Amino acid sequence: MLFGLRVTSRCLKDDLAYGDDSADLLTAMxxxxxxxxxxxxxSEPDGTEGVIAALGVPFMKLKAGDRARGVTLWEKKPQGRDxxxxxxxxxxxxxxxxxxxxxxxxxxxxxxxxFARLGPDRLMPTQMDYELLYADIHTATEEALRSDLAxxxxxxxxxxxxxxxxxxxxxIEIGDIAVGIVVFDYGEYRVAVLPLIxxxxxxxxxxxxxxxxxxxxxxxxxxxxLEPADPEILREIGYRPRPTDWALAQLREPSRARSQ
Amino acid sequence: xxxxxxxxxxxxSERTGRLLRVLAALDDSSQAEIADEAIARxxxxxxxxLKGRLGEVQKLIDExxxxxxxxxxxxxxxxxx
Numbered sequence: 585m586l587f588g589l590r591v592t593s594r595c596l597k598d599d600l601a602y603g604d605d606s607a608d609l610l611t612a613m614x615x616x617x618x619x620x621x622x623x624x625x626x627s628e629p630d631g632t633e634g635v636i637a638a639l640g641v642p643f644m645k646l647k648a649g650d651r652a653r654g655v656t657l658w659e660k661k662p663q664g665r666d667x668x669x670x671x672x673x674x675x676x677x678x679x680x681x682x683x684x685x686x687x688x689x690x691x692x693x694x695x696x697x698x699f700a701r702l703g704p705d706r707l708m709p710t711q712m713d714y715e716l717l718y719a720d721i722h723t724a725t726e727e728a729l730r731s732d733l734a735x736x737x738x739x740x741x742x743x744x745x746x747x748x749x750x751x752x753x754x755x756i757e758i759g760d761i762a763v764g765i766v767v768f769d770y771g772e773y774r775v776a777v778l779p780l781i782x783x784x785x786x787x788x789x790x791x792x793x794x795x796x797x798x799x800x801x802x803x804x805x806x807x808x809x810l811e812p813a814d815p816e817i818l819r820e821i822g823y824r825p826r827p828t829d830w831a832l833a834q835l836r837e838p839s840r841a842r843s844q
Numbered sequence: 845x846x847x848x849x850x851x852x853x854x855x856x857s858e859r860t861g862r863l864l865r866v867l868a869a870l871d872d873s874s875q876a877e878i879a880d881e882a883i884a885r886x887x888x889x890x891x892x893x894l895k896g897r898l899g900e901v902q903k904l905i906d907e908x909x910x911x912x913x914x915x916x917x918x919x920x921x922x923x924x925x
Contacts, residue, residue, distance in 0.1 A: 663922070663925040665925075666869065667866060668866055668870070669862070669866065671858075671859045671862040671863060711922055711923075714921075714925070715915070715918035715919050715922040716918060717922075718870060718917060718918035719914040719915050719917060719918030719919075720914070720918075721863070721866055721867065721870070722913075722914040722917045722918065723910075723911075723914045724863055725863040725864060725866070725867050726910070726914070728857065728859050728860040728863050729856070729860050729864070731857075731860075732857050732860050780886075780890050780891070780894075781878060781883065781887070784877065785877045785878050785883070786875050786876075786877060787875070787878070787890070789867065789868055789871035789873070790873075790897065791870075791917060793894060794897060794898065794901055797898060798913075806902060807898040807901055807905075808895075808898055808899035810898060827883070827884065827887060828883060830890075830894065
């Protein structure tokens with residue numbers, strides 16, 4: 585999922601006539617100018633066509649074909665926030681496709697005339713656009729984490745059945761995350777150890793902890809039914825809890841893959 | 845008795861690591877260092893809060909699916925500016 589190139593909700597609704605709130609960049613790719621937006625802005629966030637004179641920086645021209653025109657703006661710090669960068673793009677921030685129209689020189693409906701009448705206030709992304717941006721970042725992280733963990737959890741389960749073992753501990757930059765699985769005759773006891781405080785004695789962000797819990801325990805788990813891990817089983821798998829850890833567990837049916 | 849247990853390295857991909865760093869950067873709640881003497885109490889209170897939040901997240905999933913969780917997150921972060 586690409587979140588660093590976006591179409592504003594005003595542009596989707598008013599210029600591309602999507603009535604459905606769920607329309608997004610992917611939906612809008614059916615239009616040639618949106619495909620051109622993605623192709624050109626993926627490497628050059630401000631494009632090469634220059635600024636729209638009536639609006640000034642940061643409103644840049646996007647030209648596609650003979651008459652299709654757009655206006656884009658590159659926000660290096662959306663809502664003033666540093667460190668937002670799509671891993672698929674070589675630059676920080678977000679490029680918005682803020683308006684689309686057709687070149688009709690001398691006509692009131694000319695794209696640049698329309699953009700000028702809309703003005704910066706209506707072309708800029710709205711609160712809703714930022715909400716959708718952060719939602720997409722959340723979804724992209726969840727999908728990436730789910731993909732990483734799904735592979736690792738499958739291998740972990742395979743090994744759990746093949747050989748005796750110990751608890752896995754994985755270091756990532758936000759702290760130490762541990763995942764363990766104990767296999768019984770009647771089911772699997774899955775454990776996630778989440779650090780509540782990092783090495784600098786700062787809180788690990790709540791959203792990251794909740795995301796990990798969801799990904800580790802999966803869709804078939806009721807989150808409110810997760811319980812503190814059994815100290816006896818934690819000892820059995822060789823884990824010594826630190827006082828700043830939160831060890832959550834769930835006893836579940838044996839995995840389908842293994843039981844088949 | 846357990847019939848087997850296992851351990852294995854879970855390596856998050858570079859992409860996942862970068863996304864997690866973005867998510868961490870978006871968390872602009874208090875980032876003050878927690879004093880040593882306050883850690884024990886902080887941890888206990890945080891476990892209770894997080895337990896409640898897990899219930900809230902499950903409710904969101906029940907009502908609107910995974911997308912509802914992401915939308916609620918987006919709304920929360922955007923409203924902090």
